[in-house]
Amino acid sequence: xxxxxxxxxSTDAEPDTDRDSDADTDLSTDGxxxxxxxxxxxxxxxxxxxxxxxxxxxxxPRALRYAVAIGVALLWLVPLIGLFMASVxxxxxxxxxxxxxxxMTITFENYARAWEFQSGPxxxxxxxxxxxxxxxxxxxxLLGTMVAYPFARFDFPLKTALFFLLIVVMAAPPELVAMGNxxxxxxxxxxxxxxGLILVHIGWGMGWVVMFLRNFLLGLPEELxxxxxxxxxxxxxxxxxxxxxxxAPALVSxxxxxxxxxxxSFFFPLVFMRSRENQLAPQVLPLMKxxxxxxWGLVAxxxxxxxxxxxxxxxxxxRYYKQGMVAAVAD
Amino acid sequence: MSVExxxxxxxxxxxxxxxxxxxxxxxLPGLTLFAIFSVGPMVYxxxxxxxxxxxxDIGQFAGFETWVATFQDDAIINWSNLRALxxxxxxxxxxxxxxxxxxxxxxLLGLGLALLFADLRGRSVLRSMVFLAFTTPTVVIGLVLxxxxxxxxxxxxxxxxxxxxEGQVRNWVQxxxxxxxxxxxxxxxxxxxxxxxxxxxxxxxxxxxxxxxARVDGAGRFRRFKDIIWPLVKPVTAVxxxxxxxWVIRIFAIVYAAGGPSGGxxxxxxxxxxxxxxxxxxxxxxxxxxxxxxxxxxxxxxPMAWYIASMD
Numbered sequence: 001x002x003x004x005x006x007x008x009x010s011t012d013a014e015p016d017t018d019r020d021s022d023a024d025t026d027l028s029t030d031g032x033x034x035x036x037x038x039x040x041x042x043x044x045x046x047x048x049x050x051x052x053x054x055x056x057x058x059x060x061p062r063a064l065r066y067a068v069a070i071g072v073a074l075l076w077l078v079p080l081i082g083l084f085m086a087s088v089x090x091x092x093x094x095x096x097x098x099x100x101x102x103x104m105t106i107t108f109e110n111y112a113r114a115w116e117f118q119s120g121p122x123x124x125x126x127x128x129x130x131x132x133x134x135x136x137x138x139x140x141x142l143l144g145t146m147v148a149y150p151f152a153r154f155d156f157p158l159k160t161a162l163f164f165l166l167i168v169v170m171a172a173p174p175e176l177v178a179m180g181n182x183x184x185x186x187x188x189x190x191x192x193x194x195x196g197l198i199l200v201h202i203g204w205g206m207g208w209v210v211m212f213l214r215n216f217l218l219g220l221p222e223e224l225x226x227x228x229x230x231x232x233x234x235x236x237x238x239x240x241x242x243x244x245x246x247x248a249p250a251l252v253s254x255x256x257x258x259x260x261x262x263x264x265s266f267f268f269p270l271v272f273m274r275s276r277e278n279q280l281a282p283q284v285l286p287l288m289k290x291x292x293x294x295x296w297g298l299v300a301x302x303x304x305x306x307x308x309x310x311x312x313x314x315x316x317x318x319r320y321y322k323q324g325m326v327a328a329v330a331d
Numbered sequence: 332m333s334v335e336x337x338x339x340x341x342x343x344x345x346x347x348x349x350x351x352x353x354x355x356x357x358x359l360p361g362l363t364l365f366a367i368f369s370v371g372p373m374v375y376x377x378x379x380x381x382x383x384x385x386x387x388d389i390g391q392f393a394g395f396e397t398w399v400a401t402f403q404d405d406a407i408i409n410w411s412n413l414r415a416l417x418x419x420x421x422x423x424x425x426x427x428x429x430x431x432x433x434x435x436x437x438x439l440l441g442l443g444l445a446l447l448f449a450d451l452r453g454r455s456v457l458r459s460m461v462f463l464a465f466t467t468p469t470v471v472i473g474l475v476l477x478x479x480x481x482x483x484x485x486x487x488x489x490x491x492x493x494x495x496x497e498g499q500v501r502n503w504v505q506x507x508x509x510x511x512x513x514x515x516x517x518x519x520x521x522x523x524x525x526x527x528x529x530x531x532x533x534x535x536x537x538x539x540x541x542x543x544x545a546r547v548d549g550a551g552r553f554r555r556f557k558d559i560i561w562p563l564v565k566p567v568t569a570v571x572x573x574x575x576x577x578w579v580i581r582i583f584a585i586v587y588a589a590g591g592p593s594g595g596x597x598x599x600x601x602x603x604x605x606x607x608x609x610x611x612x613x614x615x616x617x618x619x620x621x622x623x624x625x626x627x628x629x630x631x632x633x634p635m636a637w638y639i640a641s642m643d
Contacts, residue, residue, distance in 0.1 A: 143360050168629075264466075270587075306468055
């Protein structure tokens with residue numbers, strides 16, 4: 001479980017995919033990987049492209065496995081595909097069923113309506129979400145590293161108590177801190193402001209971020225820091241020029257995961273952001289349901305707009321996201 | 332005391348002093364925010380649950396009054412319905428039922444998919460397809476479930492129609508006795524991606540040569556799973572199960588989006604989180620009840636988090 005960085009993702013798995021394709025080409029009948037010794041002499045003639053394609057296409061039980069696997073993966077996407085289809089089709093076609101393609105027309109009107117939605121335009125809500133998410137992610141990543149570094153390296157009084165508190169906060173539901181924070185923000189005048197919600201997110205994220213980075217730093221060799229120390233570098237210089245750069249991959253993981261969580265979070269904005277112009281995107285979505293007939297196109301367009309940001313982030317940085325996810329819980 | 336030893340002593344203490352200052356400089360900003368916005372409010376709730384409240388202001392010490400009242404509150408535990416096994420049973424039993432059904436299903440499905448994708452080409456894409464729902468906002472998940480179960484526009488009912496089960500077509504999230512399971516199915520849909528991801532990384536650590544030699548030795552599929560794969564993925568299972576349980580005990584946005592703050596018709600799929608929200612932020616404001624319910628959530632989750640932390 002410790003070598004999570006060997007998890008195989010598309011981006012870092014080049015040798016891995018090579019081995020896989022070998023297994024598939026040489027052993028066309030059934031799965032599993034077989035390691036073949038490299039031949040002593042070079043092959044005399046290359047196989048024809050047709051032959052190669054035929055050999056690469058798995059057959060028998062392995063082909064069945066591919067079919068099942070692709071089927072399951074597609075099945076998992078069906079609800080989200082439906083959401084997307086609903087967002088680009090007029091309401092009467094959605095009610096007929098988004099899966100029927102007869103007389104299908106595509107419209108962006110739903111998006112336009114969601115963008116200007118009366119009780120919380122997405123134009124404003126998306127902007128608000130970004131204003132809250134970006135600073136709170138950057139702050140919690142930096143402050144979290146600063147806490148995690150001494151926590152992983154030095155002994156100090158109350159260290160065990162801090163460890164205990166971090167775990168309690170990681171286990172606690174966000175509802176547990178809502179009442180206290182509500183009163184704190186009310187008395188300080190930060191209620192219903194960007195700053196108030198940002199501070200709540202920083203304080204709340206600190207629990208897992210510190211634990212995660214502490215575990216990461218414990219796995220980082222100390223020799224470099226010691227050498228720099230002997231050379232007369234101060235603790236702050238060591239932090240800036242050794243600890244930070246060496247933890248860069250872990251910091252990206254933290255930032256990506258924290259970004260998705262803060263962007264997606266629903267409970268804190270619901271409690272701490274009340275006025276129409278301060279609402280965040282996830283908060284607006286349930287309002288789009290309306291009272292009687294649900295306007296699926298509007299709901300779907302708003303949902304797609306909200307989820308597109310974390311999904312793009314996930315797709316582009318999925319290596320960090322997955323590694324972080326695995327390391328965060330596996331340590 | 333000689334001069335040298337005194338000096339040495341001073342020097343040591345200075346070094347320690349310098350170190351202590353550095354530790355403070357590093358930790359103070361982060362820990363201050365942590366204390367104000369996480370630890371403080373938790374203590375506030377723990378203490379406040381033993382007091383009476385006038386709106387948002389603390390009142391008299393009341394001992395266990397609210398605690399006792401909460402366990403007799405129909406919204407939290409509906410004892411008579413619980414005995415009859417009829418929904419609404421109250422948020423606490425419903426939340427536990429959610430756990431009982433959701434956690435084993437999502438764990439097993441996750442393991443199954445991890446094994447299915449393990450050595451296929453393009454497994455990374457397949458995994459991302461399954462994992463995608465986990466990265467979307469949970470409030471969107473709740474709305475998607477409403478859409479899937481809609482009698483007209485929902486694909487689930489269309490599937491029933493296609494299977495010739497027209498009589499079964501209905502709005503599944505409005506059916507008091509079934510709605511909770513309809514939502515749990517959605518929870519499983521989301522969380523399977525998460526457990527699959529964890530299992531996949533554990534499976535990647537298994538040496539394929541080991542499996543191959545077991546196969547050559549004549550070990551069947553089941554034997555290979557039981558003797559080679561399972562011992563290696565067993566520790567991950569503990570993590571997956573506990574993380575899923577914590578995820579479920581906190582479930583909020585999915586249920587809110589699907590049934591509003593009351594948790595469906597008559598609260599048939601209300602969960603603890605919703606009850607906290609209702610008690611604290613809708614009239615009449617019952618801060619102490621909100622605190623008690625939130626503490627119940629913590630009491631359920633804490634031993635599990637502790638177990639994970641002590642696993643190193």
